[in-house]
Amino acid sequence: MYNMNRLSHSIRRIPSPRLIPASRNPISLRLNPTVQFSTNTMSQASAVVGNGDTKPNTWQGAGAAEFDLRSDTMTKPTASMLEAICQTTLLDDVFNEDPVTNELQRYVAEITKHEASLLVLSGTMGNQVAIRSHLAQPPHSVLCDHRSHIICYEAGGVSAWTGATMQTVVPKNGIHLTLEDIQKHAVLDDDIHHCPTKLISLENTLDGMIMPLTEAKRIVEWAHSHDIKVHLDGARLWEAVVAGAGSLPEYAALFDSVSLCFSKGLGAPIGSIIVGPQDFIKKARWFRKSIGGGARQTGIIAAAAQVALKETFGTDPCGQGGKLAATHVKAKQVADLWTSRGGKLEQPPQTNMVWLDLEASGVGPNDLSLIGQEKGLKLSGGRIVVHYRTFLDLFEKQTLISDLSQKYRTRRSLSWSKCLILPSAASTKEVKIPASLTEVDSIFQLKNSASVDKIFHIHPLTYVCTTPTAKHRGTNDGGAN
Numbered sequence: 001m002y003n004m005n006r007l008s009h010s011i012r013r014i015p016s017p018r019l020i021p022a023s024r025n026p027i028s029l030r031l032n033p034t035v036q037f038s039t040n041t042m043s044q045a046s047a048v049v050g051n052g053d054t055k056p057n058t059w060q061g062a063g064a065a066e067f068d069l070r071s072d073t074m075t076k077p078t079a080s081m082l083e084a085i086c087q088t089t090l091l092d093d094v095f096n097e098d099p100v101t102n103e104l105q106r107y108v109a110e111i112t113k114h115e116a117s118l119l120v121l122s123g124t125m126g127n128q129v130a131i132r133s134h135l136a137q138p139p140h141s142v143l144c145d146h147r148s149h150i151i152c153y154e155a156g157g158v159s160a161w162t163g164a165t166m167q168t169v170v171p172k173n174g175i176h177l178t179l180e181d182i183q184k185h186a187v188l189d190d191d192i193h194h195c196p197t198k199l200i201s202l203e204n205t206l207d208g209m210i211m212p213l214t215e216a217k218r219i220v221e222w223a224h225s226h227d228i229k230v231h232l233d234g235a236r237l238w239e240a241v242v243a244g245a246g247s248l249p250e251y252a253a254l255f256d257s258v259s260l261c262f263s264k265g266l267g268a269p270i271g272s273i274i275v276g277p278q279d280f281i282k283k284a285r286w287f288r289k290s291i292g293g294g295a296r297q298t299g300i301i302a303a304a305a306q307v308a309l310k311e312t313f314g315t316d317p318c319g320q321g322g323k324l325a326a327t328h329v330k331a332k333q334v335a336d337l338w339t340s341r342g343g344k345l346e347q348p349p350q351t352n353m354v355w356l357d358l359e360a361s362g363v364g365p366n367d368l369s370l371i372g373q374e375k376g377l378k379l380s381g382g383r384i385v386v387h388y389r390t391f392l393d394l395f396e397k398q399t400l401i402s403d404l405s406q407k408y409r410t411r412r413s414l415s416w417s418k419c420l421i422l423p424s425a426a427s428t429k430e431v432k433i434p435a436s437l438t439e440v441d442s443i444f445q446l447k448n449s450a451s452v453d454k455i456f457h458i459h460p461l462t463y464v465c466t467t468p469t470a471k472h473r474g475t476n477d478g479g480a481n
């Protein structure tokens with residue numbers, strides 16, 4: 001188990017807490033009493049960042065992350081991460097000399113049952129460095145799910161950097177690849193017309209969905225029997241583990257390499273790590289350097305990552321002692337609230353992501369994000385991602401967005417209560433919507449009304465409904481900004 005006391009020798013590097021007496025430091029006095037944070041460290045941090053006596057410290061509280069449901073990358077680091085950063089070592093990682101970085105790498109290799117690991121700056125860097133390190137030269141191809149992060153969101157890096165052909169596969173079950181999907185598409189022959197599969201890159205979780213351990217095992221065993229390496233983009237493997245799909249070592253040890261992210265649901269400000277055999281990590285260190293990923297005083301990254309791992313995932317192999325498990329419960333609540341209001345889901349949530357089927361629910365692709373904007377919530381499309389910073393009471397009432405909005409509505413005195421109908425070529429009339437309803441309720445009602453075709457937002461406070469006979473212009477009567 002990781003021992004934070006190993007870091008104690010580094011405390012000498014921190015300016016004396018006496019620089020700003022804790023009792024006179026307004027920053028430490030403003031701390032939320034529920035936040036476990038030492039006043040000495042706060043004073044040290046204030047001194048280190050030069051906050052003086054007046055500026056608020058942005059590490060306090062959840063900040064904007066509380067109402068940001070677009071991704072778990074929006075989590076905000078915690079005060080305890082800052083505390084660890086203040087106590088970290090600051091030696092050079094390009095020279096392999098930073099104790100806290102080395103300790104993190106040792107610890108992650110240990111808990112994933114791999115020989116070695118390497119800290120990288122992002123999940124993308126982790127995948128790219130790992131995939132490059134596995135491959136030699138064309139002709140070769142990398143097989144992956146057609147929705148994989150490596151093919152959809154990494155700027156074409158795999159092909160650009162390795163010269164590999166990407167073989168994308170659509171999973172037959174719509175959720176995760178199976179061995180049968182892969183067998184159908186993998187290229188095993190040495191026919192010179194083809195491009196042999198040399199690497200399979202899986203992703204778990206993918207869109208919040210779990211690849212079961214048994215399926216992962218079948219795929220890896222088969223791949224190895226054909227001399228194909230298997231990498232796992234495990235940016236969110238933590239989530240699958242916490243959901244009870246298998247332990248961290250059970251999953252991680254299967255693969256030739258795994259990349260794991262600290263800055264998604266775990267909440268660290270920055271950093272990912274790749275694990276694998278010693279010679280693979282040695283090669284990866286080389287490729288990491290070649291793309292500018294060799295960083296110097298990485299202790300600041302490793303220290304926060306270590307806290308994220310310990311506090312958010314937990315210290316047991318199934319992640320039951322950390323904060324992630326609660327986010328899965330919240331995600332299920334969101335899904336239940338949505339379906340209880342007649343909404344449809346693309347899939348029932350398995351981890352921390354909820355996929356609303358907007359089309360089947362009669363909601364336009366941008367409706368939720370626009371309503372969210374209005375109410376101070378950040379939403380994107382039909383995906384709602386819950387993380388440990390998500391405002392805890394957010395989903396506890398009867399309705400989804402209308403209750404999400406309540407907190408903000410009170411603060412901003414917004415009250416959507418009527419829908420004015422603009423003059424149009426066809427007719428003019430006024431539709432009253434009871435003051436107790438929120439904008440979303442209004443939109444749901446209007447959508448369900450036979451006379452409404454479409455609803456468009458034309459301004460955060462204004463929307464237009466088209467009907468066969470009239471154009472309706474809605475506005476808020478609170479006169480708010």
Ligand SMILES: Cc1ncc(COP(=O)(O)O)c(C=O)c1O
Nearest residue numbers: 122123124125149203233235236
């Ligand atoms: C599954 C997956 N892998 C890799 C990444 C890349 O991580 P980063 O944004 O740190 O480069 C992401 C980012 O969201 C991801 O969702």
